[in-house]
Amino acid sequence: DGGITQSPKYLFRKEGQNVTLSCEQNLNHDAMYWYRQDPGQGLRLIYYSQIVNDFQKGDIAEGYSVSREKKESFPLTVTSAQKNPTAFYLCASSEDRGNQPQHFGDGTRLSIL
């Protein structure tokens, strides 16, 4: 089945710890995205990547980092600098031509211990 796989489904972070969220897609999409979702708010863009080895900051990049070493993978690291990391994190991908819709994974819920 083609799609976007996020793991883990649930993740707990201790104080001062970095954690990495995985996102893998087999849709052959060039573009990948990370969003943060908080209750009662729209999705906010953290980082995006339009091509391997290149990525750009979104609206709320502080305290996060990403890498794009392979076309199918776009992991997100939530660093200890992110003081309010509790949220639902969504990964998406799309074809990078015209206004192609983004397709989402099933998300990772990150909580603080």
Next chain:
Amino acid sequence: GQQLNQSPQSMFIQEGEDVSMNCTSSSIFNTWLWYKQDPGEGPVLLIALYKAGELTSNGRLTAQFGITRKDSFLNISASIPSDVGIYFCAGQRYNNNDMRFGAGTRLTVKP
């Protein structure tokens, strides 16, 4: 970045009723999208609109791209219990990475 104004925030309706929700913005968008999100899952694309004035249906769902390019609405006819969830609008401007989201409409359907 500016998010979209989506209303209503929540709706409680009886099974069989029709539903209408909308999204507005002060900015022009080139594409309007409607997604549905079930609890603990990612949003699933319902309808994509690419042209001002476009009216598109997907089963019981109908969405329109406003003529001013600053708004869109989604209608659900003859609601059923599995329509329960949060519906999000999204607008894209020039690039795929320039997408803005509404805060969502939470739909509850009473049998």
